[in-house]
Amino acid sequence: MNTCPEILRADHATLLYGNSPVLRDVSLSVRTGEVFGLIGPNGAGKSSLLRVLAGLQAPDEGSVQMEGVNLAEKAALWRAHRIAFLPQEAETLPPMAVRELVSLGRIPFGKGQSDEDRLAVEEALQQTRTLEFAHRAVTALSGGERARVLLSRALAVRAPVLLADEPIAALDPAHALSVMNLFHDLSRKGVAVVVVLHDLALASRFCDRVGLLKDGKLVSMGAPADVLTDNMVSTVYGVTVQRVCNAVIPWDLI
Amino acid sequence: MTRHPDRILLITLTSVLILLFGLALVRGETALPFLPALEDFLVGRDTVGAVILGQLRLPRALLAVMIGGSLGLSGAVLQGYLRNPLADPGLLGVSSGAALGAVLVFYTGLAGAFSFALPLGGLAGALLAVVLLLGLAGQGGVVSLLLAGTALTSFFAAMTALTLNLVPSPYASFEIMHWLMGSLADRTMLQVWLCLPGIFLGSLLMAMSGRVLDALTLGDEVAESLGFTLKGMWGAQNRIVLGSALAIGSGVAVAGAIGFIGLVVPHLLRPLTGHRPGRLLLPSFLGGAILLLLADICARFIPTHTELHVGVLTALTGAPLFFWRVSVLRKNGS
Numbered sequence: 067m068n069t070c071p072e073i074l075r076a077d078h079a080t081l082l083y084g085n086s087p088v089l090r091d092v093s094l095s096v097r098t099g100e101v102f103g104l105i106g107p108n109g110a111g112k113s114s115l116l117r118v119l120a121g122l123q124a125p126d127e128g129s130v131q132m133e134g135v136n137l138a139e140k141a142a143l144w145r146a147h148r149i150a151f152l153p154q155e156a157e158t159l160p161p162m163a164v165r166e167l168v169s170l171g172r173i174p175f176g177k178g179q180s181d182e183d184r185l186a187v188e189e190a191l192q193q194t195r196t197l198e199f200a201h202r203a204v205t206a207l208s209g210g211e212r213a214r215v216l217l218s219r220a221l222a223v224r225a226p227v228l229l230a231d232e233p234i235a236a237l238d239p240a241h242a243l244s245v246m247n248l249f250h251d252l253s254r255k256g257v258a259v260v261v262v263l264h265d266l267a268l269a270s271r272f273c274d275r276v277g278l279l280k281d282g283k284l285v286s287m288g289a290p291a292d293v294l295t296d297n298m299v300s301t302v303y304g305v306t307v308q309r310v311c312n313a314v315i316p317w318d319l320i
Numbered sequence: 321m322t323r324h325p326d327r328i329l330l331i332t333l334t335s336v337l338i339l340l341f342g343l344a345l346v347r348g349e350t351a352l353p354f355l356p357a358l359e360d361f362l363v364g365r366d367t368v369g370a371v372i373l374g375q376l377r378l379p380r381a382l383l384a385v386m387i388g389g390s391l392g393l394s395g396a397v398l399q400g401y402l403r404n405p406l407a408d409p410g411l412l413g414v415s416s417g418a419a420l421g422a423v424l425v426f427y428t429g430l431a432g433a434f435s436f437a438l439p440l441g442g443l444a445g446a447l448l449a450v451v452l453l454l455g456l457a458g459q460g461g462v463v464s465l466l467l468a469g470t471a472l473t474s475f476f477a478a479m480t481a482l483t484l485n486l487v488p489s490p491y492a493s494f495e496i497m498h499w500l501m502g503s504l505a506d507r508t509m510l511q512v513w514l515c516l517p518g519i520f521l522g523s524l525l526m527a528m529s530g531r532v533l534d535a536l537t538l539g540d541e542v543a544e545s546l547g548f549t550l551k552g553m554w555g556a557q558n559r560i561v562l563g564s565a566l567a568i569g570s571g572v573a574v575a576g577a578i579g580f581i582g583l584v585v586p587h588l589l590r591p592l593t594g595h596r597p598g599r600l601l602l603p604s605f606l607g608g609a610i611l612l613l614l615a616d617i618c619a620r621f622i623p624t625h626t627e628l629h630v631g632v633l634t635a636l637t638g639a640p641l642f643f644w645r646v647s648v649l650r651k652n653g654s
Contacts (some may be wrong), residue, residue: 104561121543146547157403157539160595174547203595219538223546 070099073163073258074227077186078128079118081111088114089125090282101249101259103269103290106279107303112262113154113231114281119260120151120229132227146174150223154231154262156216161203162217164196170223174298190221193248195241209236217245221252231262239316242266246272247319267315270294278302329592334608337385339347340613344381345373348620351366379509384630386483386512387504387575390519390567392608393601395582396589397526400533400597401560402462405590409582412465413472414565418572419500420476420483421445426496428484437574438499446518446569449476453565454558459551461540464562502576502631505614511574518570521606525563530598532556537597554572578631580638581608587645611637 072095081089085108088111092184096102096119104112117123118130121137130137132148157168169187190199191197194214198206204215213236220228227247246268247258253274264271269276270290278286278293280302286293296307324440350372357369361378401407404556409415425431425441440509449472456468487493532550535543540550549555558627571578585607588599593599615633622628 095640117541122541141547142544142549143547146545149545151542151545153539153541155539157537160537160590162537162595166596167537170534170538170546173531216538219542279536 070097070256072096073133073259074119074260075131076115076119076125076128078132079115079125079130080127081112081114081118081123081299081304082126088282089118091128092279092282092283092284093128094277094287096227096256096258096260098257099176099253099254100274101261101272103273103276104260104262105264105266105269105276106277110279111282112279114282116151116229116260116262119144122151143174146223148149148225149229150220151191152217152220152228152230152233154235156212159204159212161205163200164202164204164218165191165200168196168200168203168218168222171219174223186222186224187218190218191252193216195244208279210238210241213237214241226256227258227260228241229260232264233261233263234268240319242268245317262320266294266299326603328592329589329603330606332560333603333610337606337610337613340610341381342615344384345377346618347617348377351407364502375508375601376506378506378513378607380504380616381613382512383504383507383515383575385618386515386519386583387571388612389609390523390571391581391606391612392585392604392606393523393526393577394568395584396586396597396600396610397529397533397560397564398582399586400600401529401536401557402466403536406583409564409568409580410577411473412449412453412469412565413476413569414446414453414472414494414569415450415572415577416476416480417449418442418446418569419577420480422499422576423483423496423571425581426486426492426499429636431495436510436514437510438470441516442573443514443570445476446565446573450562450565450569450593451496453561456481457557457561459553461551461557497631499576499631500577502634503619503629504575504604504612504628505619505627507574515570515574518566522563522565522567522570525559526567527601527605528554529560529563533597533601557601576629576631579635581611581634583636584641585611588641 069134073094076092079092080087092115104115106112118125120128124138128245137145165187168190169178171190172183172186175183191200194217196211196214196218199211203259204212207215213233217230217233220230234245237245249261250272275288276290276293277284278298285302286298299305299307325437352369352372357373357382360367360370361374398407398409399405405572416625420445422438422442425437430437452472453468457465484493484496487496530547531588532543535546535548538555544550550557589603590600593603612634615637616630619628
């Protein structure tokens with residue numbers, strides 16, 4: 067059981083899109099040193115919840131607190147030093163060099179010329195194994211490579227909270243495993259990682275806790291084994307579940 | 321990360337600009353012993369040389385640097401903000417507003433009444449356009465800004481056409497057409513002072529947007545997560561629009577519509593600045609100043625029976641540069 071202090075918390079957050087709610091009365095707290103998985107079917111409100119947690123969208127009702135302070139009352143820069151955000155869909159990127167793009171993560175800290183800035187960028191490149199093509203244009207990379215570069219950009223912020231929206235959707239099994247391992251390592255170094263996932267096997271293996279969303283409601287939250295019961299997965303996703311031994315599951319990096 | 325290539329680029333551009341500025345002062349229609357004229361001008365002696373230098377060549381060269389620079393800078397800022405390499409300062413509708421203001425001055429005959437009625441009319445038109453633009457685009461994002469800009473551009477263009485249509489004398493419409501082509505001929509220090517505040521303030525506002533433009537390459541959400549406020553009264557969008565509009569409006573009010581610089585200069589310099597929008601700003605200012613100064617020098621020296629309009633020349637030289645860029649893109653296949 068993780069007894070670390072809670073760092074980010076949503077209190078009865080409700081978010082409306084026009085008149086229809088996309089989040090209904092969601093309350094959850096994320097602790098330092100854990101990987102928290104957000105799971106649920108398409109359109110359940112996972113990305114909306116992540117944006118609300120990032121302070122990019124204020125909830126219509128309820129609040130979000132970072133270190134006990136209401137996010138809505140804090141300046142954008144205060145937030146930028148504490149929460150790194152990786153959205154799901156990437157913009158059409160210019161043909162910028164990978165290292166230059168990753169260094170954009172240092173923007174909240176000034177001109178990006180200090181030793182700490184350089185160190186943060188190099189470390190972020192190493193962590194996602196993108197150092198080898200750091201000099202290449204980001205437009206010349208494959209979709210999976212680009213996804214890792216964008217993750218590096220978020221890591222370069224070195225924020226105590228990392229919010230990532232489907233960061234492994236474009237990755238092959240080895241790189242998906244490596245990124246999940248990285249999240250695990252980061253969490254053990256004291257970072258709170260909130261990650262939106264569709265792969266339930268990876269979620270149950272790597273997340274300390276998961277929150278299951280459906281129709282904007284948080285229907286269950288807790289350790290993956292407690293949340294991802296056959297019954298719950300059937301109800302929320304509308305699929306039957308089998309736990310099989312001979313399924314091919316990429317497991318460890320060689 | 322490395323600043324080294326930037327330094328080389330900036331030093332090169334600055335040197336070229338200083339050389340051209342010198343050339344614009346030294347050479348002219350009238351052969352002039354330059355150093356004595358400069359001395360007369362500096363100590364305030366009222367000789368022919370000092371007058372030609374201080375009242376004809378200097379204001380013209382200064383305006384070319386100020387207006388060309390702010391056009392290049394606006395192009396770089398707007399292309400970065402809209403994440404569209406085809407964005408041009410003209411698309412905000414402010415140039416058309418300034419043009420309409422000046423055309424109305426022609427129409428009402430005020431232009432003959434006092435010498436700075438024309439630039440003042442242009443400034444008034446530009447300011448009206450800025451107010452309308454900020455009011456229309458308001459708190460909305462890029463799409464509402466583009467829609468508002470397009471609507472204003474068409475409206476002002478239609479009003480300008482209407483004015484031309486109703487103008488009583490063919491001579492006046494001839495004058496208007498000429499003015500609309502853009503020129504720096506016969507401008508004085510008065511025009512320099514008239515457009516200086518707008519260009520200075522506007523360029524300052526734009527120059528301060530480098531970091532938010534860098535952040536915006538990753539999209540609105542990431543830029544906001546990196547600590548920037550985009551929308552709202554004091555958001556980055558309003559500051560960028562206001563800065564660009566002030567600078568462009570002031571320039572058009574004094575020199576008429578000068579095309580292509582804002583479009584082509586950032587385009588050409590972008591690959592030299594690592595495609596990072598914030599690093600493109602200062603080089604684009606210098607590049608725009610160089611291009612307009614060069615075009616104006618050509619306008620003065622190409623022997624034609626009437627002096628060529630610099631706006632015609634920038635478009636004539638800008639288009640082939642674009643053709644060249646297209647052929648490079650086709651060769652690289654991207």
